[in-house]
Amino acid sequence: MNIDDLAWQAETVGAISSRVALTLIEYGHLETVIQAALERGDWNCAKHAVQTLCADSQFDRALEVLQPFTATGWPTARWQTAHVMARQGRSEEALAMMRPDRTQADDERYLARYAELAASAGQIDTTITTLTPHLHQGWLLSTLVELTEGQGRDERMLELLTHALARATGQPGTDPSEILVHTAQVLERAGRTDEATALLRTEIAVGRLHYPNVPRHFAALLARQGLTEELAHLAAIIDVAVPTYVEELSAAGRAAEAETLLRERLRDLDRDHDRVRLMTFLGRQGRVDEAVEVGLPACEDHDNGGIVHQLIHLLVDDNRPDRALQVLDNLTGWWVDGHPSDVQHLRLWLLGQAGRRTEALVHAHTLPRTEPGEWDPSIADLLDSTGRTEEAVTLLRASPHQDAAHHLAEILARTGRPDEAIAAYPSIAEQRAEYERRQSARKQPEPATLTEALAQIEWDEEWNERYGD
Numbered sequence: 001m002n003i004d005d006l007a008w009q010a011e012t013v014g015a016i017s018s019r020v021a022l023t024l025i026e027y028g029h030l031e032t033v034i035q036a037a038l039e040r041g042d043w044n045c046a047k048h049a050v051q052t053l054c055a056d057s058q059f060d061r062a063l064e065v066l067q068p069f070t071a072t073g074w075p076t077a078r079w080q081t082a083h084v085m086a087r088q089g090r091s092e093e094a095l096a097m098m099r100p101d102r103t104q105a106d107d108e109r110y111l112a113r114y115a116e117l118a119a120s121a122g123q124i125d126t127t128i129t130t131l132t133p134h135l136h137q138g139w140l141l142s143t144l145v146e147l148t149e150g151q152g153r154d155e156r157m158l159e160l161l162t163h164a165l166a167r168a169t170g171q172p173g174t175d176p177s178e179i180l181v182h183t184a185q186v187l188e189r190a191g192r193t194d195e196a197t198a199l200l201r202t203e204i205a206v207g208r209l210h211y212p213n214v215p216r217h218f219a220a221l222l223a224r225q226g227l228t229e230e231l232a233h234l235a236a237i238i239d240v241a242v243p244t245y246v247e248e249l250s251a252a253g254r255a256a257e258a259e260t261l262l263r264e265r266l267r268d269l270d271r272d273h274d275r276v277r278l279m280t281f282l283g284r285q286g287r288v289d290e291a292v293e294v295g296l297p298a299c300e301d302h303d304n305g306g307i308v309h310q311l312i313h314l315l316v317d318d319n320r321p322d323r324a325l326q327v328l329d330n331l332t333g334w335w336v337d338g339h340p341s342d343v344q345h346l347r348l349w350l351l352g353q354a355g356r357r358t359e360a361l362v363h364a365h366t367l368p369r370t371e372p373g374e375w376d377p378s379i380a381d382l383l384d385s386t387g388r389t390e391e392a393v394t395l396l397r398a399s400p401h402q403d404a405a406h407h408l409a410e411i412l413a414r415t416g417r418p419d420e421a422i423a424a425y426p427s428i429a430e431q432r433a434e435y436e437r438r439q440s441a442r443k444q445p446e447p448a449t450l451t452e453a454l455a456q457i458e459w460d461e462e463w464n465e466r467y468g469d
Contacts (some may be wrong), residue, residue, distance in 0.1 A: 001041035005428050009043045014431050020409045021048045029418040036422045059088035082117055091121035108134055119147040135164045138178045145182045154190040177210025181217045212240040219244040265376050271300045288318045300333040337443045348378045357386045373401030411467035
């Protein structure tokens with residue numbers, strides 16, 4: 001176990017997957033997960049084991065699991081240890097262990113984590129003192145506002161926000177809108193809602209919209225205060241307020257008005273996000289066929305895989321996977337043309353959802369493979385779902401697919417074979433070597449000939465014409 005391998009695991013989400021570790025714990029195999037953490041140096045297993053142990057107040061055992069990881073000096077493990085100590089009631093020790101030294105005095109990310117640790121230990125004044133010199137960084141200001149909520153420090157926060165706003169005004173690279181939004185948040189949680197509303201109302205009235213920060217938060221504030229008519233006016237002039245207004249109308253039993261608004265916007269503007277808003281609204285109303293009708297043009301005309309999946313899941317959630325298959329098979333356009341593998345994976349999943357697993361298996365074996373074992377995980381899932389679990393296990397054990405180990409381990413974890421689930425994974429060193437080999441293979445070589453170079457230029461121009469700004 002060393003810092004380099006641990007950092008690689010965290011960066012790539014390598015090692016045993018969180019899903020497998022959590023499945024093993026759910027099925028009563030916590031000790032197997034702990035053993036994998038200690039013997040393999042597996043951070044995912046250690047992290048989830050520690051969370052489980054702490055939830056059961058087994059803090060000493062949690063610290064034992066963390067000890068070899070912390071001993072490497074890896075910062076993530078040291079922070080985790082400090083948080084466990086704080087939960088154990090050893091707050092002073094935890095803070096002393098992680099207290100910033102001279103080299104960390106200007107390390108804003110380190111200071112943010114220390115402030116969070118102090119807050120979790122109930123030392124909110126230490127949190128404020130740690131971050132106050134660095135509030136010119138908007139994300140640290142947001143962190144401090146979040147950490148001080150409910151801690152009786154709202155007046156102090158308002159003083160800091162006033163000072164931050166004065167310092168930010170007119171300074172290049174600063175965003176006063178975030179400070180205004182945070183000020184409104186603190187005023188509201190302090191019970192001074194009229195002042196919060198007046199602050200953001202003034203900003204919009206004078207035209208300083210700071211789009212979209214102020215209007216979005218102002219819309220949410222108006223909704224919480226029940227100021228529906230003012231929210232309606234805001235939605236009429238500023239697009240980001242529309243979803244909040246629609247939600248308010250629906251909650252008030254005025255769904256017909258919300259639908260009229262969305263349809264009028266779609267008729268006048270016909271933008272993808274307006275189409276998605278109406279599709280989502282109709283889906284929530286249980287009017288799935290109408291939602292599909294609205295959403296289809298966006299699937300046809302643009303590279304909108306997210307909309308395709310949203311539309312397909314609307315039908316599946318409505319227990320109509322066969323209709324979803326029909327929609328998918330009839331789709332045309334750039335997403336379908338440009339993502340044939342994604343389309344086929346989605347089609348196999350839909351066949352399984354429709355109970356047509358035998359048909360799906362036959363179809364999967366006919367599909368072209370652009371990479372080794374491309375369809376093996378999908379085939380294994382289908383086999384497992386039809387009770388042919390051992391066939392699925394055999395397929396995955398022999399599969400060259402990069403995710404085969406994850407799928408195999410999930411099946412083994414669910415079927416009471418915890419040791420085999422862990423053994424399905426190569427060692428950390430082997431996983432890392434394979435990852436680096438794949439990364440190297442993915443690097444596109446330079447065009448070897450003038451013809452290849454011209455072909456690449458032509459493709460780049462076509463891509464930019466379709467998808468570029």
